[in-house]
Amino acid sequence: MARSASGGGGEGEAALRAAGLGSKAELLEILAREDTCRHSEATQAAYADVEAPGSDTDWLEVTAAMQERVLRESGVPQARMAAALWLLRSAHALWPEDARFRQVSCWVRHNRARVGVLTPGCPAPDLRLHPIETERGASSAAGVFSATGASSAAGASAGVAAVTSVRRVCAGKPTLLVAGSFT
Amino acid sequence: MRELAPAFASLHREARAVGAQLAIVYIAEAHAADEWPINSTRCAGPGNSVLRPTSLAQRCALARRMMHALQLQESGIPVYADGLDDAFLEAYAAWPIRLFGIDRQGRLAQIAQPEQGSFRLPALREWLLEEAAKDG
Numbered sequence: 001m002a003r004s005a006s007g008g009g010g011e012g013e014a015a016l017r018a019a020g021l022g023s024k025a026e027l028l029e030i031l032a033r034e035d036t037c038r039h040s041e042a043t044q045a046a047y048a049d050v051e052a053p054g055s056d057t058d059w060l061e062v063t064a065a066m067q068e069r070v071l072r073e074s075g076v077p078q079a080r081m082a083a084a085l086w087l088l089r090s091a092h093a094l095w096p097e098d099a100r101f102r103q104v105s106c107w108v109r110h111n112r113a114r115v116g117v118l119t120p121g122c123p124a125p126d127l128r129l130h131p132i133e134t135e136r137g138a139s140s141a142a143g144v145f146s147a148t149g150a151s152s153a154a155g156a157s158a159g160v161a162a163v164t165s166v167r168r169v170c171a172g173k174p175t176l177l178v179a180g181s182f183t
Numbered sequence: 184m185r186e187l188a189p190a191f192a193s194l195h196r197e198a199r200a201v202g203a204q205l206a207i208v209y210i211a212e213a214h215a216a217d218e219w220p221i222n223s224t225r226c227a228g229p230g231n232s233v234l235r236p237t238s239l240a241q242r243c244a245l246a247r248r249m250m251h252a253l254q255l256q257e258s259g260i261p262v263y264a265d266g267l268d269d270a271f272l273e274a275y276a277a278w279p280i281r282l283f284g285i286d287r288q289g290r291l292a293q294i295a296q297p298e299q300g301s302f303r304l305p306a307l308r309e310w311l312l313e314e315a316a317k318d319g
Contacts, residue, residue, distance in 0.1 A: 039220060044222045045222070048222040048224075050223050050224070059221050059226065106218060106219045109218075109219075110215075110219040112272070112279075113276075114276040116275065116276025116294075117276070118274075118275060118276065118291055119291075119294070120291055121290055123289055124285045124289050124290065125275065129208060129263035129266075130243060130263055130265075131262075131263055132209070132243055132250070132263060134247060134250050161264070169261065170289060174198075174202075174203040174204075174284070174286055174311055175204050175205070175285045176194070176203075176283070176284055176285075176307055176311050177208060177282070177285055178184075178187070178206070178280075178282050179210050179275060179277035179280065179283070180184040180208075180279065181210055181280075182184075182212060183214035183231060183233050
């Protein structure tokens, strides 16, 4: 991970020179173009073509090719491409005090990945969860109460999300808890 | 999730038979179309129209939609939604995907980290079944 280029010099300036870019402003313009290109129909169509059965490429390769194209169209010569790609992907870490680098790219703005502080052996934090009804019925009816104190069924019919907790969900059973989303 | 989901139903059946379980917690979207869109098969799939939910009702509806998309709606796997405050996500550093093994005493026995973009489910299955075999 890149460290801060404090005082406008240091690692950030060296990375700019290695990439052949003249300034942070120029880099910000390229990052903005990269973000626009990332959202474009062409890039989204390219994403849609990968990872299907029979495809041996993934979205990360599509992204890498798109970034290289943006840099090339911005005048970066092939000889400096590796340095420029590293700079493009590290800008928010090279200048952590500069909010523009955290805002310009959606993949930085919305990246919530962290190592976290939990370690094996520590108590599982007991957080509030909302049971979801599926075709097989509501999840973990035992110990479920609605946000208003009504029963789970009454809460659901009133449009109130029922509430339970990690501890109630596990209920003393060995549990593999999978956290994820649709996308 | 799409890569892992096909194994979830059978693992849950296997776990339930020995007094263990698999449960899913639906957390903030990884690649919502209005945030960080990716149309790849591994993410939302072509034509990704999943938007960031702005209410708990929307989040719960998306959790149901996810179970349908993953063909897990009839699996019997219990599914829960994190609150809109993302308290679970934050406490567990669970974004975008994390798997946790919780033992009978409520301790985190396994915190699975991705390796080359995926998780080693066989090792987690082995842990789950071994844990279930221990005296309650």
